Amino acid sequence: MIEILQQIVNGVAIGGVYVLIALGLTTVFGILGIAHFAHGSVSMFGGYLTFFLVSGMGFPLLLAILVALLTGLVIGMAIEFLAYRPVRNANHINAFIVALGLTMMVEGLNLEFFGHEQVVIPTDLGRVFNIGGVTLPELRLYVILAAALLILAMTIFVEKTKTGQAIRAVAENRDAAILMGVNVNTIPLVVFAISTALGVCAGVMVGSLFAIAPGIGEGLVVKGFAVLILGGLGSIPGAVVGGLVLGITEALAAGFISSAYKDVIAFVVMITVLLVRPQGLMGKA
Amino acid sequence: MLEVNDLRVAYGAIEVVHGITLNVQAGECVALVGANGAGKSSTLKAICGLIPAKSGRISLEGRDITNASGHAIVKAGITMCPEGRQVFPQMSVLQNLAMGAYARRDAEQASDIDEMMDMFPILRDRAGQAAGTLSGGEQEMLAIARALMARPRLCIFDEPSLGLAPKIVAEVGATIDRIKKMGKTILLVEQNAAMALRLADRAYLFEAGEIVLTGTGAELQKHPEVAKAYLGH
Amino acid sequence: MNTMLTKWTAGAAAALVLTGGAVFAADKTLDIGVSDALTGGAAVYGLPQANAVKMAAAEINAAGGIAVGGDTYMLNVIAYDDKANPTEASNAVRKLIDRDGVKFILGFCCSGATGAVASFIENEDAVMLVGNAAERSITTREIPNLVRTRPPADYTGAAAGTFVADKGHKRVAVLGALDVGFYASYVDAFEVELNKAGGEIISREAFSLKDRDMSPQLTKIREQQPDAILVVGYVEPAAFVYRQAVELGIDVPRYGFTSGSEEQFLRVASSEQMEGVWDLRPTELTLLSASDNGIAYHKNYSDTYGIAPSPSSPYAYDQTYALKDAIEAAGTVDDTQAVAAALRELAVPDEVVMQYLPVDGTMFDVNGQAYTSNGAFQWQSGNWVFVQDLPSDAAAYSAFLSTID
Numbered sequence: 001m002i003e004i005l006q007q008i009v010n011g012v013a014i015g016g017v018y019v020l021i022a023l024g025l026t027t028v029f030g031i032l033g034i035a036h037f038a039h040g041s042v043s044m045f046g047g048y049l050t051f052f053l054v055s056g057m058g059f060p061l062l063l064a065i066l067v068a069l070l071t072g073l074v075i076g077m078a079i080e081f082l083a084y085r086p087v088r089n090a091n092h093i094n095a096f097i098v099a100l101g102l103t104m105m106v107e108g109l110n111l112e113f114f115g116h117e118q119v120v121i122p123t124d125l126g127r128v129f130n131i132g133g134v135t136l137p138e139l140r141l142y143v144i145l146a147a148a149l150l151i152l153a154m155t156i157f158v159e160k161t162k163t164g165q166a167i168r169a170v171a172e173n174r175d176a177a178i179l180m181g182v183n184v185n186t187i188p189l190v191v192f193a194i195s196t197a198l199g200v201c202a203g204v205m206v207g208s209l210f211a212i213a214p215g216i217g218e219g220l221v222v223k224g225f226a227v228l229i230l231g232g233l234g235s236i237p238g239a240v241v242g243g244l245v246l247g248i249t250e251a252l253a254a255g256f257i258s259s260a261y262k263d264v265i266a267f268v269v270m271i272t273v274l275l276v277r278p279q280g281l282m283g284k285a
Numbered sequence: 286m287l288e289v290n291d292l293r294v295a296y297g298a299i300e301v302v303h304g305i306t307l308n309v310q311a312g313e314c315v316a317l318v319g320a321n322g323a324g325k326s327s328t329l330k331a332i333c334g335l336i337p338a339k340s341g342r343i344s345l346e347g348r349d350i351t352n353a354s355g356h357a358i359v360k361a362g363i364t365m366c367p368e369g370r371q372v373f374p375q376m377s378v379l380q381n382l383a384m385g386a387y388a389r390r391d392a393e394q395a396s397d398i399d400e401m402m403d404m405f406p407i408l409r410d411r412a413g414q415a416a417g418t419l420s421g422g423e424q425e426m427l428a429i430a431r432a433l434m435a436r437p438r439l440c441i442f443d444e445p446s447l448g449l450a451p452k453i454v455a456e457v458g459a460t461i462d463r464i465k466k467m468g469k470t471i472l473l474v475e476q477n478a479a480m481a482l483r484l485a486d487r488a489y490l491f492e493a494g495e496i497v498l499t500g501t502g503a504e505l506q507k508h509p510e511v512a513k514a515y516l517g518h
Numbered sequence: 519m520n521t522m523l524t525k526w527t528a529g530a531a532a533a534l535v536l537t538g539g540a541v542f543a544a545d546k547t548l549d550i551g552v553s554d555a556l557t558g559g560a561a562v563y564g565l566p567q568a569n570a571v572k573m574a575a576a577e578i579n580a581a582g583g584i585a586v587g588g589d590t591y592m593l594n595v596i597a598y599d600d601k602a603n604p605t606e607a608s609n610a611v612r613k614l615i616d617r618d619g620v621k622f623i624l625g626f627c628c629s630g631a632t633g634a635v636a637s638f639i640e641n642e643d644a645v646m647l648v649g650n651a652a653e654r655s656i657t658t659r660e661i662p663n664l665v666r667t668r669p670p671a672d673y674t675g676a677a678a679g680t681f682v683a684d685k686g687h688k689r690v691a692v693l694g695a696l697d698v699g700f701y702a703s704y705v706d707a708f709e710v711e712l713n714k715a716g717g718e719i720i721s722r723e724a725f726s727l728k729d730r731d732m733s734p735q736l737t738k739i740r741e742q743q744p745d746a747i748l749v750v751g752y753v754e755p756a757a758f759v760y761r762q763a764v765e766l767g768i769d770v771p772r773y774g775f776t777s778g779s780e781e782q783f784l785r786v787a788s789s790e791q792m793e794g795v796w797d798l799r800p801t802e803l804t805l806l807s808a809s810d811n812g813i814a815y816h817k818n819y820s821d822t823y824g825i826a827p828s829p830s831s832p833y834a835y836d837q838t839y840a841l842k843d844a845i846e847a848a849g850t851v852d853d854t855q856a857v858a859a860a861l862r863e864l865a866v867p868d869e870v871v872m873q874y875l876p877v878d879g880t881m882f883d884v885n886g887q888a889y890t891s892n893g894a895f896q897w898q899s900g901n902w903v904f905v906q907d908l909p910s911d912a913a914a915y916s917a918f919l920s921t922i923d
Contacts, residue, residue: 003737003740003741006737006740010733010737014731116558118559118785126788126790126791128765130767135765135767140765165383165384166384166387168373168375168376168380169384169387172373172375173371173372173373173374175335175367176371176373177373178334179335179359179365179367179371180359180388180435181355181356181435183356184355209730210730210731210758211730211754211758211786213559215728216728250734251733252734253734254734254735254738256738258724259725259734260724260726
């Protein structure tokens with residue numbers, strides 16, 4: 001029993017990272033119909049930047065994260081404005097190609113700036129809490145709390161603020177949103193800024209829990225899209241449920257079936273869910 | 286209030302509106318009638334900034350709004366209740382109404398929502414429900430209420446009765462009549478010419494992208510050609 | 519006297535490397551090649567090896583080069599990045615032989631890439647000197663023009679099994695890169711010795727080179743309540759295992775086979791999280807166990823490259839001196855067969871850093887395999903501390919290796 005609980009706790013932290021990545025992907029997809037492949041690499045850039053600020057410049061961790069977040073906001077807007085906006089009214093394949101090119105570019109820049117060696121963001125959070133036999137390292141606890149807080153903030157933003165409602169409205173019916181007076185030129189900027197900032201948070205989490213290295217971002221974006229499909233395209237609750245399901249499934253599969261097939265089993269679950277619910281867990285039929 | 290001068294609208298190389306001129310005075314209800322594909326909806330879309338005008342001039346209260354962006358036109362005071370209702374299906378009725386007031390910055394939005402729910406009691410009953418789960422008639426009421434939430438100076442209705450059951454069509458007609466009596470300025474596009482002409486102070490008859498006839502609602506109702514072609518007499 | 523000389527040589531070489539080494543204009547140049555992982559995940563092993571070869575070459579040049587007949591040759595190192603990838607390594611070696619005309623190829627940190635090159639090197643007019651790659655099969659085919667400085671993984675695994683069994687552990691859980699042949703063979707040899715002492719391996723959990731989250735595997739292991747855990751694999755994932763074992767409250771002794779430096783582990787785990795971890799591996803380079811050569815090597819490397827050498831990097835440094843002695847003994851730089859034969863007859867050179875156990879008086883046995891002693895190292899307050907030699911029988915293993923095809 002403790003083993004199962006422990007595996008679920010293990011999976012929740014990584015699931016939280018998946019959720020943050022998927023939230024960014026799902027809002028971008030919902031509003032622009034773009035599969036933003038570069039998201040993982042941009043997120044890793046945020047992690048690298050945090051590492052550089054902490055290890056190279058001596059910034060305190062929280063300040064470094066803040067700087068990386070603000071940088072993420074700006075980068076997100078720049079990506080929308082410079083890369084995706086010019087092809088907005090063109091054939092969808094154009095945006096697809098831009099997304100692929102952008103991925104290679106950002107991966108290349110990461111390699112150029114930060115090298116090929118893996119990077120671990122130092123945190124000094126070494127305590128371990130033990131709750132009835134289930135252990136929870138301090139760092140993982142903070143990662144879970146931070147992810148929960150960000151998910152809550154994102155939900156409140158989308159449900160309770162005018163801009164958030166406008167984002168939903170554009171996603172659901174672009175023309176009607178224009179008729180309500182929504183400026184459909186600024187909304188994509190906001191969406192990319194927020195998505196990228198969430199991605200940067202995910203990058204910091206990956207970088208402190210595990211490590212950042214070339215290729216990690218691409219792997220994460222694949223998981224992110226798996227979450228999107230699992231949860232339902234464009235659905236925010238779907239991203240949350242899908243991310244946690246994927247994280248916990250991976251942990252349970254590695255713990256109870258075989259660690260060698262961790263990734264495979266996660267995708268088997270995804271395919272099984274889609275066979276039963278083609279629209280995803282939270283998607284509308 | 287609204288002046289449209291020699292407006293031309295084209296989709297690529299194909300021109301569908303060939304230089305029409307019309308106006309709507311404050312407090313009036315003006316109807317655009319005509320067959321499907323006559324250019325009524327394209328005219329509306331150009332007025333609302335959803336598609337560009339090829340040439341001509343559109344102005345609201347003397348201000349040029351030709352080819353202004355959609356959200357700027359909403360701010361200027363024009364709101365459209367679109368064809369096919371176009372509610373936000375996964376958002377609640379309440380959220381849809383609140384979106385209607387998106388361009389407003391005043392503090393009276395909550396009381397306006399209350400007012401709309403008094404006007405359309407069914408919306409109060411369904412307030413928390415996703416708009417997509419409402420019936421067609423209920424969605425139409427929501428779309429109308431959502432449009433009114435913007436407190437528009439000019440309210441445009443694009444085919445409000447399309448696809449609704451006859452009983453609901455009558456209800457929609459009655460609703461527009463009520464809005465008219467509230468003193469709103471209305472531009473109404475309807476294929477149901479009988480209803481449109483009954484509601485309208487004035488009307489324009491569209492044929493193949495041009496205005497071929499204009500007059501008061503009563504005049505057009507009596508016009509033999511209109512009666513024959515559109516009213517089924 | 520010997521110590522003084524070594525120090526002087528090392529110091530002069532360091533100065534030379536820094537000034538570019540142009541002072542000694544040589545009559546003749548001998549190109550030697552390096553194929554190794556200079557980038558990618560395996561660069562933690564490959565790059566220090568390439569650096570070590572360059573450093574040894576600079577030292578040899580500074581000391582007057584290689585004397586063959588009346589000529590003196592200065593060494594010039596051509597290093598290519600094989601990314602530890604079999605295809606890249608085959609291409610790199612082809613390029614060295616065909617385009618650069620190189621006859622002596624060093625480096626080779628990783629088994630997959632090395633195995634690919636070993637499969638065709640016998641037909642080439644070249645000599646291959648393998649470093650850190652630990653897969654046993656590389657030296658089981660008695661390829662005449664191939665030698666290896668590092669002992670195979672199972673040679674060390676057997677010694678490790680005896681050591682852990684002597685500690686009284688009966689139930690050992692294994693977590694490692696078990697899809698990699700030489701890690702699996704380490705565990706197999708470990709298991710044989712453990713079983714002899716009445717112990718058993720109660721579970722074998724795997725991770726891959728890119729895995730960073732080991733908590734699912736460790737949670738499973740925790741549930742089985744082992745007496746000890748054994749971690750075999752590359753430094754980076756292994757460091758995460760040690761860190762996450764502490765985070766999961768696993769407080770049984772942790773043994774490993776990783777050969778990572780302090781610096782490599784501290785990038786991932788804190789010194790507190792590493793405290794008490796054992797590394798059971800060839801004695802390699804650590805300052806506490808080092809000979810005078812080892813201390814000089816460490817200093818010279820640190821001064822030259824601005825970073826401490828990895829514990830396994832001297833395998834490549836030693837290749838270079840073995841090659842020098844073999845060429846001088848054979849008296850030719852052209853006849854690769856003679857040089858290869860001389861390598862098999864070679865006594866352990868004076869300059870080597872690792873502590874080789876000669877078999878029948880030679881550094882490399884009939885299989886072309888060298889043996890070092892194995893050691894038990896323990897992490898104590900931020901450092902790997904040499905605790906004791908592991909019981910290793912080089913002659914017996916050499917005989918065993920000859921029986922395998």
